[in-house]
Amino acid sequence: MSGVLVVAEHRRGSLSEITSELITAGLELRSQGAGEVTVVVVGANAEQLATESAGEGVSEVVAVSTSNAEFEPHVTQRAIEDLAAELQPEVVLVGHTVDGFGFAPALAARNGFGFAPNVRSVEWRDGELRARRGVYGDRLVAELAFDHSPVVVAIRPGEYAASPSGTAPTRSLVSEAPALATHLGYREVEAGGIDITNSEFLLSIGRGIGEEENVERFSQLADKLGATLSASRPLVDAGWVASARQVGQSGQTVKPQIYLALGISGAAQHLAGIREAETVIAVNTDPAAPIFNVAKYGAVVDIFDLAEELESRVSR
Ligand SMILES: Cc1cc2nc3c(=O)[nH]c(=O)nc-3n(C[C@H](O)[C@H](O)[C@H](O)COP(=O)(O)OP(=O)(O)OC[C@H]3O[C@@H](n4cnc5c(N)ncnc54)[C@H](O)[C@@H]3O)c2cc1C
Numbered sequence: 001m002s003g004v005l006v007v008a009e010h011r012r013g014s015l016s017e018i019t020s021e022l023i024t025a026g027l028e029l030r031s032q033g034a035g036e037v038t039v040v041v042v043g044a045n046a047e048q049l050a051t052e053s054a055g056e057g058v059s060e061v062v063a064v065s066t067s068n069a070e071f072e073p074h075v076t077q078r079a080i081e082d083l084a085a086e087l088q089p090e091v092v093l094v095g096h097t098v099d100g101f102g103f104a105p106a107l108a109a110r111n112g113f114g115f116a117p118n119v120r121s122v123e124w125r126d127g128e129l130r131a132r133r134g135v136y137g138d139r140l141v142a143e144l145a146f147d148h149s150p151v152v153v154a155i156r157p158g159e160y161a162a163s164p165s166g167t168a169p170t171r172s173l174v175s176e177a178p179a180l181a182t183h184l185g186y187r188e189v190e191a192g193g194i195d196i197t198n199s200e201f202l203l204s205i206g207r208g209i210g211e212e213e214n215v216e217r218f219s220q221l222a223d224k225l226g227a228t229l230s231a232s233r234p235l236v237d238a239g240w241v242a243s244a245r246q247v248g249q250s251g252q253t254v255k256p257q258i259y260l261a262l263g264i265s266g267a268a269q270h271l272a273g274i275r276e277a278e279t280v281i282a283v284n285t286d287p288a289a290p291i292f293n294v295a296k297y298g299a300v301v302d303i304f305d306l307a308e309e310l311e312s313r314v315s316r
Contacts, residue, residue, distance in 0.1 A: 001149055003035035005089040007080060008053045009099050011071065012186075013045060015053055018095035021160040023055035025122055026093055028160075030057065032124035034090055038062060039168070042079045044069045047172055056166030066175045070183035073102030078177035080107055089150050091122070091129055096154035104152050114151030116144050120159050129153075134268055156272065158253055194244045199228035202256045202277075204247055206232040206270075208263015208284065208303055212240045218262065221307055224314050230254065232264050248273040262303040266291025 004026040009016040019039075026037040036059035041049045043066055050063035064079040066072070080103070084092060092107070094100040096118050108115035116131040120141075123130045131144045131153050196202060203222040209215065215235070222229040231241040233248055247254055249269040255276035262283050264270060271294055274280060282295035283303050292298045299306070 001088045001090050003059075003087060003089045003091075004029050004037045005080070005084060005087060005092045005150075006037060006039045006058075007076070007092065007094045007100075008039055008041040008049065009095050009097060010041070010043060010049055011099075013049075015049055016095070016097070017162065018097055018155075018157045019053055020055060020162040020165075021157065022093045022095060022155060023053075023058060023163040024160040025155055026091075027055065027057045027163060029091060029122060029124045029129075033127065034124040034129070036060075038083075038087060038089070040064060040080065040083055042066060042076045042175065043071065047170070050170045050172075052165075054166055054168035054170070055163035057163075058166065058168040061168050061170045062173060063170060064173045064175050066177075066179075068179040068183070071099055071102070072179040072181055072183065073099070073106070074180040075175055075177045077103040077107050077110075079173075079175050081111060083173075084111070084113075084150060092150050092152045093122075094152060094154050096156045100154050104154050108152040112148075114146040114148060115154075116146075116151060117154040119144075119153050119155050122153055122155070156249075158272075158275065194228070194242065196228055196230045196245055196247065197252050197254055199230075199254070200256050201225070201227040201258045201260075202230045202247070202254060203227035203260045203262065204230040204232070204264060205235060205241075205262050205303075206264030207234045209235070212238070214304075215240050217307060221310060225310065227258075227260065232267075232270050261291050261295070262306070264291055265289045266294065 006022045006026045008019040030037050039061045042064045046063035046065045050061040054061045066075050094104045119131045119133050121132045135142045205218045219229045230245045230247045235241040236243050236246040249272040253273045257278045259277035259280045280295045282291040282298040287300045
């Protein structure tokens with residue numbers, strides 16, 4: 001057994017960023033002795049995408065053409081199973097993404113492979129794989145070792161830099177696997193013209209605001225301060241704030257200069273979205289809230305008291 005199999009991800013005809021991040025992770029493993037890196041693209045337009053997904057240093061790209069136009073988890077699973085049986089890789093790298101969730105656990109369970117989801121980094125050390133992931137709200141890092149291979153490792157988006165593009169020999173295969181699900185269409189997220197990923201100053205509200213009617217108050221405060229309003233997931237799930245404003249693992253990854261977190265506890269899934277924020281300022285009544293672990297400045301203050309102060313002092 002040798003080598004790393006990277007499963008490319010794509011949607012609507014374009015490769016997703018995670019693909020080139022996974023290639024970077026694969027190439028790191030290669031440089032540490034894990035063997036060659038093969039990339040597999042499964043889909044109706046696999047051959048065209050295969051030429052785009054060859055990162056510098058990749059030894060081969062395998063294009064598995066399918067009859068289903070959109071991503072279908074069972075078909076992808078079958079294609080990876082067949083390729084893994086042929087290549088016998090030590091590691092299969094997939095994205096810790098909605099598509100990855102669709103096939104990676106089943107791939108591992110059905111074939112008796114190792115499995116590690118939500119991984120932040122991988123290393124090939126002394127001839128063995130190590131995978132690191134955050135635990136206890138990302139306050140500790142757990143290092144996982146495996147007693148058999150291959151191991152399917154699902155890596156979180158944004159953990160690795162994009163790999164430089166390059167060329168690699170391409171091989172074409174055709175999938176005979178039937179799709180077990182039908183893709184009905186895409187439903188566009190109601191963005192309402194808001195793109196919080198480009199904002200330099202985000203005023204982000206969490207469950208600490210208490211009631212839906214308080215959203216408007218903090219929205220006005222954001223306007224007054226020249227900030228864009230964003231929110232944690234519970235506010236979006238409750239329908240209080242548009243989903244385009246959600247920060248976190250299942251929302252947006254943001255990179256503002258200032259991230260002002262008001263009444264947000266700092267759960268791992270929220271922190272996943274603010275790792276690239278330059279300065280996090282946290283305001284929370286609970287001094288033990290995990291958000292303070294990532295904040296440059298923090299205040300143990302009631303957010304309503306803070307709002308009152310700011311409303312009276314800032315005129316805009
Ligand atoms: C698969 C999965 C994906 C997820 N994706 C996301 C995601 O993308 N984004 C996300 O945000 N979450 C996500 N979550 C949910 C996440 O685990 C947390 O539940 C969520 O982030 C908590 O939101 P919160 O901090 O607003 O609420 P809470 O955890 O309830 O925290 C509220 C905070 O407000 C403080 N507070 C209360 N009143 C006041 C006051 N008056 N003044 C000051 N502070 C006050 C409290 O001390 C507390 O710390 C996900 C969960 C799962 C399982």
